[in-house]
Structures are given as C-alpha cells and as structure tokens.
Amino acid sequence: MIVDPSPEIYDIPRAVHFDGEVMRIFQAMGLADAVGRLSAPGKKISFTNGKNWTLFEQDLSVVPRHNGWFNNQFFNQPRLEACLREGVSRYPNVTFRSGWALSSLDQVADKVRVQITYTGTDQTSIETEQTELVSARYVLACDGASSLIRTLLAIPQEDLHCDEPWLVCDLMLDGKEEFNRSGLQICDPARPTTLIPCEGNHIRWEFMLNAENEIEGVEEEAAVRAMMAPHLWRLSPNLTAEDGELVRAKVYKFHALIAETFQQGQVFLLGDAAHQTPPFLGQGLCAGVRDAYNLCWKLAGVIQGNHPASILETYTSERRPHVNEVITTAVAHGAIIQARNPLKATVRDCYLMLGRAFPFLVSFLKFGEGWNLGPGLFGIEGAPSPGGPVGEPLPQGRVQQRQDGQPTNTLWSDELLGTGYTLIGFNVDPASLLAKNRNYDGLSTLHIGPEASLHEIEGELMNWATEHAVGLALVRPDRQVFGICRKGPDLAPQLEQLIDRLYRQLEQHS
Template sequence: MFDVAVIGLGPVGATLANLLAAYGLSVAVLEREATPYALPRAVHFDAECMRVFDAIGVAGEVGAACHVSPGMKFLNAGGQLLVDWPRPPEVGAQGWHASYRFHQPDLERILRARLAAQPGATVHLRCEVYAIEAAAERATVRYEDLRCGRLAAIEAAYVIGADGARSLVRRLIGSEMEDLGLHERWLVFDALLKRPWSVLGDHSVQFCDPARPATYVRGVGERRRFEIMLHAGEDAAEMARPETVWSLISRWMTPEDADLERATVYTFHALVAQRWRHGRLLLAGDSAHQTPPFLGQGLCAGLRDAANLAWKLAAVLRHGAPETLLDSYQEERAPHVGEYIRLAVELGRIIQARDPDEVAERDRTLASAPRLLRSLSPRLGPSALRLAQPASGTVAAQPLLADGQRLDCAAAQSFAVLARPGLLPADTAAALQQRLPYPLAVITEGSAPVQACLDALQAAALVIRPDRYVYGAAADLPGLQALLASLGQALRPDAQALAACRP
C-alpha cells in the first residue's frame, strides 16, 4: 500500500515522485520503458522550474548541464525585427535565471538518480499499466511486467497520470480535451555541430516568413534545433529525409557544419483536459494539457502541476486536510496553464501567418509595439487558497537571506511567513506556528533583499505556500493573524481524516 502511485517516469512524473518523497510520502512509479528516451524533446524551462528542482535537491546538477538563454527574437521575411524578448543575463527575482536550455535525456537521468536515492520511492521499470480500479479508500493499479509477462498489482491512496498525451489515466477518468484552436504539422530536427558555427547566435529566432515559417533554438553544448512548418499535402516521411532537411536550412547550416541527430514531424496541439480529477485519480503534465512550443512552456506547465499537487497530497495524507483540497488543483492550474497556452496560440498565429494582408498588418503592428511577451503575468485560478488580493496567486519572489540562504532553502517543504523586523515578538512567532495544521517557517529579518521583496507588494508580511505562490500579504500583525486563520480554515483537518494519517 503506497500513498501515491505515479504512472509515467518522464520529467513531470519523476519530478512529482521526488517531491512526494521529499514530503515524506511513500510513492510507487510505474514506467513502460527501461531507460529515458535518448533523443532531445523538450529544450526549455524557466526560473520557477529551477525552484522546483531546488526543492528536490538537484538544482546545482541540473544548472551545470544547462545553457542560460539570452532570449528570443521574431523576424519577418525581410529580416526586420518584429519582437525582441530579451532575458536578463543576471539572476532574477526568483533567485535563478529567467530562461534555461537543456537536453532532456540529461535531465531525466538526474531526476531518476535522485529518485533512486529517496527512501520512500519505489520505481517499477518495464511495467505497463492496463487497469486501475478505484474504491472508497484506495485504488488498485494493475500492470504487466514486460520483462517476463507477469501480471501484478499495487495499491495506493491516489494515482497520478503523468503518462503523456495518450494518457490511459485520462481515459479512465473519462475526461475529454478542450480544443484551444491550433493544429499544425511542423518538422522538428536536431543537429550536433562538428565545427565552430555562429550564423544564428545564442538567441532563439522565430522566422515569421509566410513562405516557410521556421524556428531556431540554440541548445546546450553543440546542440542546435530547427523547426519548420509543413505545407498542406507535404509528405511527412519525405520531408524528414536528410536531403530534404538540409535543403530547408541550407542558408544557415550545411552537412559540413553539423551532423543530423534526428528529424521527425509533430502536430502541434493546444488542448486542456476538461476534468483533472475523478476521486482518487488525477492528471499532471501532458495528460492534462498540451501546448504549441512557441512560448517554450510545455515542460514548465507540467512542473508547476507537480509543485501544486505534491504539497496538497501531503496536506491530505500527512496532515489530515480535507480531501476537497485536491479540487483546488484544477481550479488553480487549469486557468493558469490556459493563459500560457492561449498566448502560445497567439504567437503561433503570428509566426504562421500566410495571408498577405494579415502578414502586412502583423508587421506594422508588432514592429511598432514589441510588447507582446512582456505582458504575461498569470495568476492561479480562483480557489479556497486564493484571496481577493493582487498578490495572492502570483509566484513569490525569492530574496537572498542575510545568512546567504535562499528563501526556499530556509522554508524547505513548509508554508513560510516572511516578515519585517519588529512585527513579530518571539512568543508571537511561536504562536503563529500553532495556528496552522501544516509546517510553518517564520522568517523575520531586515536585509535589503527581503525589504525590497516586501516593499514591492507594500506588505509588512507575506504568507507563502509550499509551491512558492503567495497566499496573501498583510500590512500589520492583526492582518497576518487573519491570513493564517483563513488558511488554517482551508486546511483544517477533520477527526476522521486526521485519524487516517500516519504518525
């Protein structure tokens, strides 16, 4: 009997399993394949994702395998700059760089190695799930061991489907996908440089050319990626042939510059599952949503799912929080990821514009107002854990504390109160911790980074959730006490739930 079973050991499933184990839950992971997929897929994540990796103790190793991206440029057919989206080279407000490029097989190996060291985690490789039977108090996951054909089963309090776009768990939940309106075929190919090459530099480039829209991505090390939109009627197998691939990028790169690692055709989709939870079954990552790659947020969205869901499962299974807390997962995450997907669709329409009048209007509008990407600042959707405050539901900044620690390290897996000096007498700080049926770290200091963080929100104190989103801001001690009282109400355990928790 496990607390949680995770179906799928891709980056989202592996991150979620690591987080659950870090919260002290027992977790079983079932994965059909023996090893990570050897070729590149996702290539970008952001500062928020690095905070998640930091929470499971792999940020340093992951960062060492990454390239910090300077940003993205959008060019029209004549080479005119339509949008410049620079990413600052210095560490940002969240304590990490804004944009990272990575090689997915490297990331997966790091996550799997960390999971193997977690005492509460059990990994079953070459095991294919074929049925899940949910009962009142547990779910039974039935699977086949593909190494020998043996049929077996495990039991868990909850089952999370991190099993990708063709999710079995989503089908068992009975959830259809909401179509947000983009379905286009693109040829994606990765190259490995074999000599110095700097034609397109380190920025990602979106070539908004109506004759053949294309994308260039500078990967880690010698890796470079190109994505090219296919025309209607073009044969996918023919377009993926090496001769065709090289002909499409001959103005930038030739076989003398690089070796072709792989070429394949994807159909980009924009989809969100209508239902993310049914009783003891839940979805995360691509099983819950799919986005076109134009914003580089596909993996980021899945890792945000993992961070949001993990602490709530811990609250229910370890601290007796009401099971209805899990309903806030979709309430918060679906609108949040939907905003990112809709912007990716809008960018896709800009990049893929083909009609001459539409292209001309796009070039005029964007060249005079390159503001599109700077306006993105989504909040979590309305839930019992989001207040009617501007800061509530936004990702918290991460100031460096006076002792050199990052805020996240000091808070660990807890809620955190970040307060100005003098707001909390010592006995009051201890009393605050008694108000919440969940671990609480109280951090009071007057360092410049902390004061700047509080000044930005005009607050004397912040209450920050374990997934590092702001629960609420307070102007004084009574306001902080009221925040914790309302939070305690949302997390308050009932006697039956508390009795079911393990000590």
C-alpha cells in the same frame, strides 16, 4: 511506486527550454547543482520577417529573475530525465518498475486498484505472472499526451485550436566554430521557421509545413538540410549544409488541449496527460513540473494527516486556469509566427515594428512567467489578481545570515523557508505579533530587514514588499503567497484575520 513501460529514457530531445520557476522547483528537489550543470541561460530571442527585418527583440538576460534563476534556460530533455531518475533513487521508499505499464484501474471506496502488466523484453526478471494487482491510495497519471488513464476515466479535453504540422529537427554542431547564440523566430509566410541554439552545440530547428501533403519525405536528411541551408549564415558565415550531425527530424502536429478536470476521485492527471500546448513558449514540460509541485505538498499533507483530503480539489481549480492561460499565450505567439497569408503577415510586421516604439502594444508576448493560479487555497475571495502579490510565487533572493552584525553565510532565501507555512516579516519580527495564547500549528516565522539577523544582498524580497506595500506575507509550502498584511499600525489584527482565514480555509476543505 513508479511504473513506466519504456525500459530506457526516451532519447530524442523534445523540450529544450525551462523557466526560472521550474529551476526553483528543481532547487526545492535538491537538484539545482545537477540541473545547473546540464543547462545554460538563453541570450536573446528575435522575431524577423521574410525580408529579415527585425520585428521584435528580447534580451533574455534582462528578463526579471523573480524566482532567483534565469528565466529562460536551455537543456537537453534526455539528460534532464536521467538526472531526475538519479534524483529519485535517493529515496528508498520509491520503487521504480521499469518495463511495466498500467493496464487498467478502478476506484473502490478510498482505494484505487491498478493492474500493471510487464511489457519489457527481459524475461529472466519475470518470476511469476506477467500482470500484478496493486492497491494505491492515490494514482498520479503522468502517462503523456495519449494517456490511457485519461481515456479509462473518460475525461474529455477542451480544444483551444492549434493543429499545425511542423518538422522538428536537432542538429549537433561539432563545436569547432563559434556561432551566434540568439534564438530566432523567422516569421516568413513562405516558411515560418524557428532556430534555437540550445545548451552546448545543440541547435533546434522547427519548420512549419505548408500542408498535409508536404509531409511525405520531409524527414529525410537531404530534405532537412535543404531547409536549413538558407538560414545557416544566421548561425555562422562559415557553416555549410554538411556540417553537424542531424540527430533527429520528425514531423509533429502541435496541439492545444486541456482536460476538463485534472482530478477524478483519487486519480490525478499531470503533464501532457492533462494538457498539451504548442511549443512556441517552451512551456509544456514546465507546466507538468508545476503540476507536480502544486499537487505533491498537498498530497503529502493529506497522507501525513495535516491537511483534509478535500484540499486536493484545489489542484484542478488552481492549476487549470494557469495552464489555460499559458496555452492561450502560446497560441497567440503561434498566430504571430504561423501567419501564412502575405497580407496578414504585412499587417503583423507593421504592428510588431510599431511595438518596438510602443512596447505596451506587444506586452502579450511573454517569455517566462506572469500567469496566475486560479482560485484555491488563498487568503482572498476568488482567483488571485494578475500581477500579485497573492497567488504568485514569493520572489527568491540571496540572503546573508548575521551574527553580532557580522555576515556568517550566504544562501538562497528559500533555504530558510520551512516545509510548512512561513510567515515573513519585512522590517518587522512576525514572532512578536503572534498571540502568546494561540497555537500556530505548522507555521514558522522569518524576519528580513536591515535590523534583522537576516539581510538581503540584492533586495528582491524587500523591493517586492515595497512595491506591494507588504508588511507581512504568509507563504505556502510551494512558495506561493497565501496572503499578505499591508504595512501599517494594524499589522497584528490583520495578521490574526489572515491566520484565521488560513485555518478556516483548511476546515472548509474538510
């Protein structure tokens, strides 16, 4: 059951960007086509200074597509939410109580008792009480930044320090004029400004405010258009300060916060209830989608009796370090963009320009992926190492199925991974390495290579296997690599050890 006090989708765009891993999650939900129709890949992002010198540039179309999809895509949040709501309506076992809010909860034995209260205005739909008691085995708190559930559970938040006021505006152009579709971070110490052409004719503008006392009156249309005016030429020389419809202008104080735990008993925090990041990387909503994907297969496994309940503890241990790294990177981007001191800004300009010649100097500027999960359900001790291959998503590529050497159909490799654990052999049939007298519950196998009935088109998976010397990869239901066996003559014993480790890990958690 889903409860949400707002009868309507919040119609103000907040998030405008998601990455390739998040698109892959929408694909897993069967919504790739629907989400694809409402999103568009980004072109380029540039950082300039107040004198309009280019400090840093990234062509977004060449950022590797580890997950198969463009790594920087732009969309409109209300349209995405409508698409997700429609998606959920495919499931007859989900009840959506719109206009109802959770008002209290307590955990008793293995149940969570939840009180929900009607907050809507449609009195005709209320037949009896305005409150109801619901008993749930698990509660997922997706109730946003000021989460009542987080407050009721008294879960403290760690402050990663970024509390700056910004004016966030959305301008819809009429589409008659072509305009430059590159995103810009204008790192002008006089007024740091973000200008992002999003999907369609939507332009996102963000203006850093000088101080708390500047907030008064800045949301008014005339004030907003005056702030946009000096930058309109960047979009098109023909644009004037009157063009387009200003759909909103709102002051936000960006925050960098992370809950100390994402779980208390049978209640889990997800999305902004668990963490808040300044939006410099466009990763807040992305982190929430990743939370749900990490948790839900584990919950399904527990409810279906395939996993012990204690596996749910890996939700915090895996997700929290990942989110922490995302927020820390966003705060680092923020420090670059938000430099107000002219001397510091000049040092920054010199450093970034040096980075154009020596890219390793600016490798901390990340656009998309590269953050690792923390320790959890993996075939290694401790936390997965940065750079993989364990604890990162298996790459996704287009593959061809073949019969008698002839291609039959082309599809995404994920479509061939089961809903359980999958053992993938690169140039080796994993089924041939499994012991005949052992029961491999919940495991399916896949053989990729020129000799196999499955053939890669571009070679993303095979290149990844070659790069990491992987002979076999054991992949979790959420496409994260649980463990690998290195290429070599001892693949079969390595595989038995890896599978022992998986079953032991699951037992350890029981």
